[in-house]
Amino acid sequence: LLVVAGALAFVFGRRDSGGELATLEFWGTDEAVYWSEVISAYQTANPKIIVKYTRKDPLKYEKELVDALAAGDGPDIAAINNTWLNKHLNKFSPAPGGLVGAQVFKDSFVDAAYQDLVRAGKVYALPFYTDTLALYYNKSLYNNAGLISPPKTWDEFNRAAEQLSQKNEAGDIIRSGAALGTAANVNYASDILNLLMLQTGATMLSSNGKQATFDRAVNLNGKNYSPGLAALDFYASFANASKPVYAWNSRMPNSLKSFTDGKTAMYLGYAKDLKEIRSKVSNFGLAPAPQIKDSRREASYLDINFASYQAGAVTQASQQKEAAWNFLAFAVGRTAAAGYLQSSYLPPARRDLIEFTASDAVLNVFAKQALNA
Numbered sequence: 001l002l003v004v005a006g007a008l009a010f011v012f013g014r015r016d017s018g019g020e021l022a023t024l025e026f027w028g029t030d031e032a033v034y035w036s037e038v039i040s041a042y043q044t045a046n047p048k049i050i051v052k053y054t055r056k057d058p059l060k061y062e063k064e065l066v067d068a069l070a071a072g073d074g075p076d077i078a079a080i081n082n083t084w085l086n087k088h089l090n091k092f093s094p095a096p097g098g099l100v101g102a103q104v105f106k107d108s109f110v111d112a113a114y115q116d117l118v119r120a121g122k123v124y125a126l127p128f129y130t131d132t133l134a135l136y137y138n139k140s141l142y143n144n145a146g147l148i149s150p151p152k153t154w155d156e157f158n159r160a161a162e163q164l165s166q167k168n169e170a171g172d173i174i175r176s177g178a179a180l181g182t183a184a185n186v187n188y189a190s191d192i193l194n195l196l197m198l199q200t201g202a203t204m205l206s207s208n209g210k211q212a213t214f215d216r217a218v219n220l221n222g223k224n225y226s227p228g229l230a231a232l233d234f235y236a237s238f239a240n241a242s243k244p245v246y247a248w249n250s251r252m253p254n255s256l257k258s259f260t261d262g263k264t265a266m267y268l269g270y271a272k273d274l275k276e277i278r279s280k281v282s283n284f285g286l287a288p289a290p291q292i293k294d295s296r297r298e299a300s301y302l303d304i305n306f307a308s309y310q311a312g313a314v315t316q317a318s319q320q321k322e323a324a325w326n327f328l329a330f331a332v333g334r335t336a337a338a339g340y341l342q343s344s345y346l347p348p349a350r351r352d353l354i355e356f357t358a359s360d361a362v363l364n365v366f367a368k369q370a371l372n373a
Helices: 002-006 033-045 061-070 085-090 102-108 111-117 139-142 153-162 187-202 227-239 257-258 273-278 319-332 334-343 351-357 359-370
Strands: 024-028 050-053 077-081 132-137 172-176 216-220 224-225 267-269 284-288 310-315
Touching: 002 077, 002 257, 024 319, 033 319, 033 334, 050 132, 050 187, 050 310, 061 187, 061 284, 077 319, 102 111, 102 310, 102 319, 111 359, 132 139, 132 216, 132 273, 132 359, 139 284, 257 267, 257 273, 267 273, 273 359, 319 334, 334 351, 351 359
Parallel strands: 024 050, 024 077
Antiparallel strands: 077 310, 132 267, 132 284, 216 224
């Protein structure tokens, strides 16, 4: 199917990549096996194009990419995090309008991708997937505490954390109800705090996108209220020994390790954590990220989730921009994207692939959340 799809027009169409033999350097942090079939199918349909994928260390990748581009030695195609575009916009070349326009992009991908990757009507990157924060919970610990179902709201999350946490006579945490409250030992601490701030009503950036505004107060019922500060206080309360929800501190191990070791009952993480969790936790559940209110009971409340993902961008330094964009358009086309997602086991960014996750109860949680992230 991938080979056949390579010869067909995808949702964006496909331009001929030219008659000259060209090699496209593609950098990313994915395992190479995720891309092998997509690259093979593209090269079959475009025999004069060679795509060379190089896997980079995720912890060093951004600096290595920026340094290489500054030295004129970077790749043609770079996998970038969805938060990178504002600070690195001048390093990337927008897509040719005839290949993928802003409206086609908007109709094809989830809203978060449009907000992150389109600037002034120009498409600067194409998303490979869209991961979202969700709640992993240890079913055995839930059963032991007499809890029937995971929390839908943060109030329910608080109550569950209190019931699940265990402390000794000295007040030391023996078992954590939830891994929240600190930064260094909580995976995705800043993402979780972003989620809380957005749900609480904080405006993260000014209208021109150049100033952080999440610390600003708003007038609510005649009183000044800071949604950003309220979110921060809520998050920090889980590491405050004087609070009823105290369940975590800076002496605890890494949050994912604590969860997989059975020492923490609830963990907020992404689909990319599934492989490790499945290999170490025999009885875990997955639920949507908690919300301020239960939208199924209160029609005035709309769920807000948080997305983190990677997208493909073409560098300004590339001498093969048209061929590079041609490959990216192929890679996020429906058939090729489905192959990549099957290999990587990540939720889709394409709207027309979300319905195909319905048969996978775990992956479908992440995929549906992408629609309102």
